[in-house]
Amino acid sequence: MLSDALLLEGVRRGDELAFESLFHRYYPRVYRLLYFLVGSRAQAEELTQEVFIQLFRRPLRSGDNVGAWLRRVATNLGYNAMRAEKRRTGREEAVTAETPSTAPSAAAEAERRIVAAEVSRTLNSLNPRQAQLLLLRQLGLPYQELAEVFNVSRGSVGTLLARAERAFRREYKGER
Amino acid sequence: MSRCPNKGELRAWLDGEWPATNRLVVESHLESCPACRQHMDRLEKDRAWVSHRMARIASRSDAIPPAGQALAQLYHRIETRPHWKERLADMFGLTHRHARPALAALALVLIVTLAFGFEPVRVAAQDFLSIFRVRQFAVIPVGPEQMEKMEEISALLEQNFFLGEPIMAQESELRNVATLQEAIALTGFRVRTLETVPRGFSAQAIEVSSEGSGQLQVDLALARSLFETLGLDPALLPDSLGKEPLTIIIPAMVTQSWRYQGRIGLNFVQGRSPSVDYPDDVDPVALGASVLQLLGMSEREAGRLSETIDWTSTLVLPIPTDVASFRELPVDGTTGLLINAQTDRHGSHNSLLWQRDGVLHFLEGNVSMETLVEIAGSIR
Known part of the structure; x- marks a missing residue:
């Protein structure tokens, strides 16, 4: 399997096969991240394309970390879309619509929606980087990848997470 | 470990993001340092509290759509x-x-x-x-x-x-x-x-x-x-x-x-x-x-x-x-x-x-x- 560096070199030269190899390699990760952020299949697909169009249009240098770059671009796009969507409809509705129904009781469902709405509001009121960090950590990204996405050292991730969690608790208006 | 680990290090330790070779050192430090244990308790509570709520909006995944089709659409765009x-x-x-x-x-x-x-x-x-x-x-x-x-x-x-x-x-x-x-x-x-x-x-x-x-x-x-x-x-x-x-x-x-x-x-x-x-x-x-x-x-x-x-x-x-x-x-x-x-x-x-x-x-x-x-x- 060709390395990312070699493939990036190919992309810079306009080699479509190299671009396609990178696409296949990273498409599932980028899509998963975006679906997680926006919660809609159609929007996640569109944003995933947007991410790769950026890669196509502005090829990175061969030494660049393409995985981290893609995650960073996807996070920015997804987070913006998420905020826009929240403003329009309230995120909890969109989530409910696509969550497989396991027939929860009406009361439990109502409670879940209240919490989801407050979580959304809280994330929206945090500094964007903190909100993104919490979301990506919830998605299960390891510290090394978080460090690459946010352009910080791996050693700082713990501190940033602790701060973000504190801020989240402070901002959350529901039960403590 | 002579010095106390800082908050970020403790948080990383909680997530298992601390080098395996040093984990035992931290553990033994925690046993002998009540202040660090207190910090750790609080961090752990914050983590659980936040994660529990985040899960309400973010516990979802989806089957990945076929990449070939996505690539064709991308070229079209x-x-x-x-x-x-x-x-x-x-x-x-x-x-x-x-x-x-x-x-x-x-x-x-x-x-x-x-x-x-x-x-x-x-x-x-x-x-x-x-x-x-x-x-x-x-x-x-x-x-x-x-x-x-x-x-x-x-x-x-x-x-x-x-x-x-x-x-x-x-x-x-x-x-x-x-x-x-x-x-x-x-x-x-x-x-x-x-x-x-x-x-x-x-x-x-x-x-x-x-x-x-x-x-x-x-x-x-x-x-x-x-x-x-x-x-x-x-x-x-x-x-x-x-x-x-x-x-x-x-x-x-x-x-x-x-x-x-x-x-x-x-x-x-x-x-x-x-x-x-x-x-x-x-x-x-x-x-x-x-x-x-x-x-x-x-x-x-x-x-x-x-x-x-x-x-x-x-x-x-x-x-x-x-x-x-x-x-x-x-x-x-x-x-x-x-x-x-x-x-x-x-x-x-x-x-x-x-x-x-x-x-x-x-x-x-x-x-x-x-x-x-x-x-x-x-x-x-």
Whole structure:
């Protein structure tokens, strides 16, 4: 399997096969991240394309970390879309619509929606980087990848997470 | 472990993100240090508390759609929206499907240009409002690193400058028409066409997007804190900027396209300049100089260049020097800007921009520079 560096070199030269190899390699990760952020299949697909169009249009240098770059671009796009969507409809509705129904009781469902709405509001009121960090950590990204996405050292991730969690608790208006 | 681990280290340890060889050291330290145990308890509670709530919105996944199909769609989008056209379309508000363009045009005016790639900047002083309209172009060559920085700044701006999305009083709408006369009737300006296109090119479509208008509110507190983060003076954003929403007009535009060997080979876009009204106590020269500094110019250099730009009517184009080159040349009785980009998927890609009689013209295609200039010469 060709390395990312070699493939990036190919992309810079306009080699479509190299671009396609990178696409296949990273498409599932980028899509998963975006679906997680926006919660809609159609929007996640569109944003995933947007991410790769950026890669196509502005090829990175061969030494660049393409995985981290893609995650960073996807996070920015997804987070913006998420905020826009929240403003329009309230995120909890969109989530409910696509969550497989396991027939929860009406009361439990109502409670879940209240919490989801407050979580959304809280994330929206945090500094964007903190909100993104919490979301990506919830998605299960390891510290090394978080460090690459946010352009910080791996050693700082713990501190940033602790701060973000504190801020989240402070901002959350529901039960403590 | 002699010293106490800091909060970040404890948090990493909780997540198992501490090197395995040192885990035991931390564990034994925790056993003997009540203060650290207390910290750790609190961190653990925070983590569980937050994660429990986040799970309500974020415990979802989805089957990954087939990559092959996604790739085909992606190529289709790339082919139907070529690079330079897309950037300009963003600027002119052609991609009205999303609210981005209005936002982008505005931000540019405010932050001055560079952050969003191609944006207008500033203003003719009037009594209370200033209006920006494009009358001329200025090019600022930027290297790949600065370009990358601009992308980052642009993302930050999108998140941290405005309250919500623009509220559109009138949405811009796209429609295809059959003749230039129809386009003129719809847009109200003299739409011109190209008499000579190279052999093999066939006229494809005339697309008109109608005028749109909307308002957008600056989130002043957030915008100022962003400026501080970027090392800019927050006072460059006066109080008046946050008081009233800004008004933006996305002008009517006409795009004529020609196909070559099955794909769009040539696009000709015409439209009046987008305009933005904003408070006249914004100092565009100082704001412009700050952004130029962000792009890596020295304070003196940025100040000098900013003074020479008429920010009321100049569209500042940052051109990435690693993938594109540019030069000025005479076209249509005025001075145009020719941009040659080497990274397009189909090899060399050329664009020509000029302004005449209050109408911006943008011609682009996968043809040589000489051919493009010749085509532009046949405008009627």
